[in-house]
Amino acid sequence: MSAQRQLSSLPRTQLDRLLGGEGLGIVIPPFVVRVRSPICVVADGIERLYSDHLLAPQDGAGFFDFHVAVEASRPWFRPLCVFALDGRQPFTPLAQGEAFALFEWGLNWCVTSHCHQWISLHAAVLERGGRAVVLPAPPGAGKSTLCAALMLHGWRLLSDELTLLEPGSGWVVPSPRPISLKNASIDVIRERDPGCVLGPVAHDTQKGTVAHLKVLPDSLARADERALPAWIVFPRYERGAALQVQPRAKATTVMELARNSFNQHVHGRAGFEALVRMVDACDSFDLRYSQLDQALDWFDALEPPSPARVA
Numbered sequence: 241m242s243a244q245r246q247l248s249s250l251p252r253t254q255l256d257r258l259l260g261g262e263g264l265g266i267v268i269p270p271f272v273v274r275v276r277s278p279i280c281v282v283a284d285g286i287e288r289l290y291s292d293h294l295l296a297p298q299d300g301a302g303f304f305d306f307h308v309a310v311e312a313s314r315p316w317f318r319p320l321c322v323f324a325l326d327g328r329q330p331f332t333p334l335a336q337g338e339a340f341a342l343f344e345w346g347l348n349w350c351v352t353s354h355c356h357q358w359i360s361l362h363a364a365v366l367e368r369g370g371r372a373v374v375l376p377a378p379p380g381a382g383k384s385t386l387c388a389a390l391m392l393h394g395w396r397l398l399s400d401e402l403t404l405l406e407p408g409s410g411w412v413v414p415s416p417r418p419i420s421l422k423n424a425s426i427d428v429i430r431e432r433d434p435g436c437v438l439g440p441v442a443h444d445t446q447k448g449t450v451a452h453l454k455v456l457p458d459s460l461a462r463a464d465e466r467a468l469p470a471w472i473v474f475p476r477y478e479r480g481a482a483l484q485v486q487p488r489a490k491a492t493t494v495m496e497l498a499r500n501s502f503n504q505h506v507h508g509r510a511g512f513e514a515l516v517r518m519v520d521a522c523d524s525f526d527l528r529y530s531q532l533d534q535a536l537d538w539f540d541a542l543e544p545p546s547p548a549r550v551a
Contacts, residue, residue, distance in 0.1 A: 248291035252283075258298060259283050265296030265304065269463035270404075270413055272296050272303065273347070277310040277339065279321055285340030285439040289418045289454045306350045310343050312336065325350055338442040341450050344418065348401055351415070352502035358413060359511050360502045361403040365412055366395040371470035371544050372412050374403050374522075376500045379447070382477030385425040388453050389532050390539060392433050397459040398467065407507055407514035410521065411466040416459045418452035426451045428532070470544040472497070472524040475535070483538065484528040493524040521545060 247266060250258075258264040259282065263274040266286075274296070277283070296302060306325060313320040313333050320333040323346035330349060334342050352360050363376035364387040373395075377383035384400055391397040398412055400419040405412055418439060421429055426449065429436060437454035472493055497515050498504050504511040523545055529535040 244294040244296075246291065247286070247293050247295055250295070252287065255287055256283055259286070262298075263307070263309075265298055265302075266290060267294040267296055268347070268415075268417060269460075270415060271305040271351075274304045274307045275309065275343070277343070279310055279312055279336055279339045281337065281339045281440045282310050282343055285343070285452065288437060289439045289452055292455075292457055292460050306347070306354075308343070308346060308350065310339050310346070323349075335444070337440075338445050338450075340440050340452070341420075341442045341445060344420065344452060347417070351402055351404075355404070356503055356506050357406075358404040359407050359504055359507060359514055361405065361497060362401065362500045362502065363403040363497075364400050365398040365403040365467075365469075366390050367398055367412075367414075367465075367467040368395050369544075370467060372398060372467040373471040373473055373539065373542070374412075374469050375473055375475055376403075376497060377475055381475060382425070383475060384420050384422070385428060385477065386475050386532070386535060388419045388421060388425075388429045389432060389536060391419070391456055391459065392429070392436065393536050393540075395539070396462060397455055405469075405514065405518065406466075407511055410514065410518055411468060413466055414459075414463045416455045416463055418454055421451050421453055423448040429453060432532070469518050469522050471542055472519065472522045473527050473539075474525070475527045475529070477530065478528050479530055481528050481530045483531070483534045484526075485538065486526045488524040488526050490519050490524065493519045493522075 260278040263276040265274045309324045311322050313322050319336040321336045321339040322329050322333045323331050323342050363374050364383050365372050365374050375383050387400050397416045398414040439452040441451045443449050
């Protein structure tokens with residue numbers, strides 16, 4: 241069997257042909273996805289942000305978790321795009337400039353709506369030394385900015401948007417994909433690392449200006465390495481605020497995670513008990529900050545819970 245090639249080995253003409261035809265097969269751990277789109281901005285984003293990902297067989301052979309498309313829709317007043325899974329269109333059409341962002345948002349929906357072998361939490365998750373920190377936060381709290389800064393600072397990205405928790409074992413399954421940055425965060429991260437790779441910029445979305453940050457090669461190369469959660473941190477950026485850290489009670493942590501779960505209800509009591517076990521094995525905190533460097537120093541100083549609590 242021949243070795244799998246990276247997407248970067250495809251000439252742009254072939255990438256466009258596959259996307260505009262039968263579809264491009266790409267390994268996006270832990271999934272294999274076939275995507276179709278004739279829209280240039282989708283090809284631009286995939287070429288730029290998925291260049292290190294492995295290609296799946298392009299002859300249609302093999303299993304694909306998702307068959308997705310971002311298609312052009314052209315009403316008389318402006319060009320639009322629609323996301324489709326197996327021909328089904330779950331979302332309202334968006335402007336074509338948002339097509340790559342729609343591809344990313346659509347993949348999130350695919351996972352949270354169909355992958356119930358895991359408990360999926362709306363939380364970033366990163367790893368250091370085999371132990372994971374889970375970052376649940378509402379929109380606007382600065383979660384993705386902090387997540388990107390931690391990845392650039394040496395933490396391994398498991399996911400920016402979705403913590404995939406195995407309910408039986410308590411392990412987190414990595415799903416490293418581009419990090420979604422919004423508004424001022426785009427320039428903040430670009431200034432911290434001028435060499436970072438950003439995808440197409442979507443303007444005037446419901447979330448403002450959106451661009452995605454490429455996953456670092458080490459995070460992608462280690463996508464088969466699961467991690468045990470050791471810390472649950474609820475971050476919130478507040479302009480001008482001094483660094484403030486408060487331990488969070490386990491009961492309120494469990495309830496907040498349940499509210500941040502897309503499918504804990506599908507797992508019923510077993511799912512709730514899995515969240516309880518995760519929280520019991522972790523130290524939990526509320527973190528308020530305004531200076532990223534101060535926050536990064538605090539994360540670097542984290543000590544894992546004692547072995548007696550993890551057992």
